[in-house]
Amino acid sequence: MASAVNAAYGTTLTREYVSNWERSRVRPGPFYLAALSATLDVPLAVLEGQVDRRAFLTDVAGAAIAPVVASDLLSAGFAARLSGGPTADAWEAKLATYGTEYMSLGAADIQRRVSAELVAVQQQLDNPRLWSVAARLMTLYAKTFPGSDGARAVHWYRMAAQAADESGDDDTRVWVRGRAAIALGYEGAALGVADVLADQAMAISDRPSLGLLNAVFGKAHAAAVRGDRATARRLLTEGWHVFDRAGSHEQTSDYAVPWWRVNVFVSLLAARLGDEATAVAAQDAARAELPSSLPRFATHLEMHRGLMLTRSGDPSGGSAHARTALDALPPEKHSLTLRLLMAEVERT
Known part of the structure; x- marks a missing residue:
């Protein structure tokens, strides 16, 4: 990273200097701040006074990108800015x-890798198509935080929606x-x-799509958790109608909803509603x-059975099963x- 900055700006930035900055042992002077501001396209006012490692990670690279060290994030950002970054087609391949x-990967691994991608793609947002890429990356990144924390996941989901609006798609x-949703x-x-978010998705377009399918089932689950059984059942029926027209053939992507995955949605929804027959059938x-390469989703199904047991009056057996x-x-x-599902079973 230091050599790239030196070549671009004629500086004498050293690896030791960057290391000391990451450890908050030094504070970058005005020249280096100006170079960072121009290269990362971040207002100088944001950088000034925010240059310790934790604040830089939070305010420049995005909220809570702790798993990647600052030097890696800076390197990714500078490299993307100086080289022009991957093409739109290359970004789409990355998303796939x-x-x-x-x-199949754990949340920590995905979070670490996607955070670096977000730093890189933010240097290329003069291309509207890459706002779409950024929005989908943000959505994936949000999923590495539990929605129950009340802040980080919601922050990223909302920002992803704003980025998607910038794409015009x-x-x-x-x-x-x-x-x-x-x-x-x-x-x-x-x-x-x-x-x-579900209501917004439905208002944007009622054309059958995977996005609409997710929105309908997301709203159905929210209704079931609240105890609004009538709304949840109505949305379940609506969701099946959307799936019939928009379901996926792709089996192993988070961007797809094939037959087995929509039944995972239905399994938990029916378990929450206490509809054992529908849950077991799903x-x-x-x-x-279900592809054998995705054991995590088989675990979901068994934990849904645990939730069914707790709702049928056997909380200890349900918790033990889950x-x-x-x-x-x-x-x-x-x-x-x-x-979070385990916590719900135990709570029920």
């Missing part, structure tokens, strides 16, 4: 890869909001935000087509959503 990897605008609704967290349907399923999954495969 992340969509597949999200299904309605498909992206609907998908980002719908994906956030199903994530929050499935987790049973920030239900008001889930409703707002679980059986999901297992029949805990056994979670413990059987290697820890590195755990997700924040599974941990």
Whole structure:
């Protein structure tokens, strides 16, 4: 990173200087701040007084990008700015890869890698198409935080929606909001935000799409958690109608909703509603087509059974069933959503 800055600006920035800055042992002078401001396209006023490592990570690279050290983030940002960064097609290929990897990788690994991508793509946002890329990356990044924390996940989902609006692409605008709604609704967290984002997605376009499908099921889950059974059942029926026209053939991507995955949505929704027959049927349907490479989702289904047991009057048996399923999954495969689901089973 230091050599790239020196070449671009004729500075004498050294690796030792950057290391000391990261450790808050030195404060960059006005010249270096000006270079950073120009290269990262961040107002100088934001950088001034915000140059210790923690503040830089929070305010320049984005909220709570702790897993990546500052030098890596700076290097990614400078490299993208100086080289022009990947093409739009290359970014779309990256998104496709992340969509597949999200299904099996842990939250910490995804968070660390996507944070660096966000620093890079923010240098290329003069291209409207890359606002769409950024919005989808933000949505993926948001999912690495639990919606129940009340701040970080919601912050990123809202910012993703704003970025999607900048793209001018309605498909992206609907998908980002719908994906956030199903994530929050499935987790049973920030239900008001889930409703707002779902309603926005539906208002943007009622054309059957994966984004609309996610929005409908997200709103259905929020209603079920609140105990609004009539609304949840109405939306479940509506969701099936959307799926019939917009379901995916792709089996192993977070950007897809194939037959097995929509049945995972239905399994938890029915378990929350106390509809054992519908839940069991959905679980059986999901297992029949669930790829063996995605054991985490098999764990979801077993934990839904645990929730059914607790709702049928066997809280200790339900908790034990869910805990056994979670413990059987290697820890590195755990997700924040599974941990929140375990908490819901125990709470119920």
